Amino acid sequence: MVEIDARGRSCPEPVIMAKRALKENEEIDVLVDNRASLENVQRYGRAMKKQVSAKEEGTGWRIEIRR
Amino acid sequence: MADDMERAGLTSLVRSSGCNAKLPPGDLHRVLSELPPFHSEALIAGYESADDAFVYDLGDGRVLIETVDFFPPMVDDPFLFGEIAAANALSDIYAMGAEPSVALSIACFPSCLDLDVLKSIMLGARSKTDEAGCAIAGGHTISDREPKFGLAVTAVYDKDKVWTNGGARSGDSIILTKRLGVGVLMTASKGGECPEEAFDDAVLSMRTLNRHARNTAVRYSIHAATDVTGFSLLGHSAEMAEASECTIEINSSSLPVHRSAYDLAAFGFLPEGRYTNEDYIGSKVSFPEGFDRTLKDLMFSPETSGGLLLSMPKDDAENYVRSMEGNAWIIGRVIDRASLPVAVIM
Numbered sequence: 001m002v003e004i005d006a007r008g009r010s011c012p013e014p015v016i017m018a019k020r021a022l023k024e025n026e027e028i029d030v031l032v033d034n035r036a037s038l039e040n041v042q043r044y045g046r047a048m049k050k051q052v053s054a055k056e057e058g059t060g061w062r063i064e065i066r067r
Numbered sequence: 068m069a070d071d072m073e074r075a076g077l078t079s080l081v082r083s084s085g086c087n088a089k090l091p092p093g094d095l096h097r098v099l100s101e102l103p104p105f106h107s108e109a110l111i112a113g114y115e116s117a118d119d120a121f122v123y124d125l126g127d128g129r130v131l132i133e134t135v136d137f138f139p140p141m142v143d144d145p146f147l148f149g150e151i152a153a154a155n156a157l158s159d160i161y162a163m164g165a166e167p168s169v170a171l172s173i174a175c176f177p178s179c180l181d182l183d184v185l186k187s188i189m190l191g192a193r194s195k196t197d198e199a200g201c202a203i204a205g206g207h208t209i210s211d212r213e214p215k216f217g218l219a220v221t222a223v224y225d226k227d228k229v230w231t232n233g234g235a236r237s238g239d240s241i242i243l244t245k246r247l248g249v250g251v252l253m254t255a256s257k258g259g260e261c262p263e264e265a266f267d268d269a270v271l272s273m274r275t276l277n278r279h280a281r282n283t284a285v286r287y288s289i290h291a292a293t294d295v296t297g298f299s300l301l302g303h304s305a306e307m308a309e310a311s312e313c314t315i316e317i318n319s320s321s322l323p324v325h326r327s328a329y330d331l332a333a334f335g336f337l338p339e340g341r342y343t344n345e346d347y348i349g350s351k352v353s354f355p356e357g358f359d360r361t362l363k364d365l366m367f368s369p370e371t372s373g374g375l376l377l378s379m380p381k382d383d384a385e386n387y388v389r390s391m392e393g394n395a396w397i398i399g400r401v402i403d404r405a406s407l408p409v410a411v412i413m
Contacts, residue, residue: 010082010083010339011254011336011337011338011339012254012255012258012260012335012336013169014256015258015334015335015336016258016259035342036337036339036341036342037337039233039335039337039342040335040336040337041335042299043334043335043337043364044334044335046336047333047334058381062161
């Protein structure tokens with residue numbers, strides 16, 4: 001699984017990182033550490049018609065974007 | 068070094084921009100509520116009333132109205148940034164129904180940037196204060212890693228003509244004088260994802276003074292007024308409803324939204340303030356079941372240099388919208404206080 005580490009980044013950067021990664025991969029995981037990124041990356045995944053889920057991991061979240 | 072930074076543009080130097088850079092409202096409120104209260108007979112509106120500016124009674128039928136607003140850039144062009152920062156700061160005076168008389172500039176500026184950039188910011192601000200008929204009488208500039216600019220603006224006005232956010236009456240129509248979505252478009256722009264035409268619309272909207280909206284509105288019976296900025300449409304509506312002890316019903320199908328803003332919001336280009344705004348005022352707003360999630364995002368998103376939010380009698384509202392020729396929209400109405408200050412309907 002391709003893992004995108006967007007921790008320490010503020011919006012819109014994590015969304016841009018997810019967008020770039022989804023151009024080359026059908027499924028990715030995105031690590032984020034703030035709520036705006038958690039919400040915004042999930043919105044991006046859903047707008048791209050993907051299955052999206054998130055779970056807490058460490059001090060942040062892992063967002064799983066699946067086809 | 069200076070050349071590199073200029074090429075990269077002003078926005079590359081800042082983490083958040085425009086009214087989205089406001090401290091989360093809940094945090095600020097906590098601090099302010101812990102300060103010892105201050106009462107003065109002459110202070111008609113202060114920070115306790117959550118109005119756009121303070122109003123100080125001069126005792127001769129006139130009041131002093133004063134406000135301060137500054138923020139980091141949301142556009143790379145320094146002249147445009149100066150225009151937007153000035154239009155945004157001047158707006159608080161228009162939202163009180165007054166006209167700005169004199170202003171002081173507040174600037175934070177990185178020592179690594181060329182001073183011509185600062186000059187352009189100030190010239191941009193000057194073009195807007197000139198348009199407003201307001202003098203910039205001085206200011207203060209400090210060295211800082213992130214550039215920031217704004218104005219402290221003063222107006223002297225007739226006491227009985229001042230608008231506050233506290234006079235909305237049941238039966239009034241609620242009017243908005245600029246489209247929503249600037250905060251979303253600027254967030255997308257920071258990621259290089261905002262279409263050029265949408266960016267231009269947003270910039271034009273932000274640099275447009277609320278002067279014409281105010282000058283046209285003084286011909287009608289304005290019961291309450293504020294402007295829509297970092298606290299979002301819903302936040303500022305909630306403030307008006309609470310100050311007026313009524314409920315504001317917003318008809319979501321009548322909201323004016325900048326082109327592309329809805330699509331970009333759906334793709335997650337939402338400013339951080341969208342979430343802190345909901346934390347603070349989410350409990351004051353009701354939505355119908357199954358309400359459009361993206362429209363909700365837009366209504367909670369911070370705006371920069373947004374339009375006036377006006378409460379006036381229904382007939383006046385219709386005439387006002389007609390005289391504003393496409394630059395004002397009736398977006399809701401005032402009803403008796405319901406369970407929550409703001410009710411969004413479809």
